[in-house]
Amino acid sequence: MVRIAGVDVPDRKRAHIALRSIYGIGPTKATEIVGKANLDIDMPPRMNELSEDQLDRIRVIVDQDYITEGDLRREHNENIRRLIDIGSYRGLRHRRNLPVHGQRTRTNARSRKGARRTVAGRGRRTGGKK
Structure with a gap:
């Protein structure tokens, strides 16, 4: 399991879907985050396929730009x-x-x-x- 903003995010779901398990992130914000992290917006990879660098980018974006949890x-x-x-x-x-x-x-x-x-x-x- 990947941990973002203190929440265990599901591994086998695509990034824009998995991010929705964080309180305060819905469909629109999840798509924005995937775009800001320079991931493919049309077909984002699954969370377990992301590199540690990509996960760190997502963590930084969520922590700095959004109020969550x-x-x-x-x-x-x-x-x-x-x-x-x-x-x-x-x-x-x-x-x-x-x-x-x-x-x-x-x-x-x-x-x-x-x-x-x-x-x-x-x-x-x-x-x-x-």
Whole structure:
């Protein structure tokens, strides 16, 4: 396994695909990195076929030009913490574990709200026949 930015990158995948296993690097950035490292963009080699010099070039590019892994996670959490601290609407939604981007919550939103909690008195009423 090749280690880039503190992550074990898969050996048998092509370079632009394997780089996506690093948090903060998606398809576009991975292709940019392969291009900056002077590798073939159309058909990049597999990670285990790269020389140590090529791997070092990729490591330098990722470390210098991109925010990845721990730094990116920390920055993301600081942004959310800031929203919560200033009491913005988005911060309140984060604090209550509710959807942040305007989705409906009467139905759906189960992945954000968690498993259903049964509430007494909900459902169909069947009493009171005369």
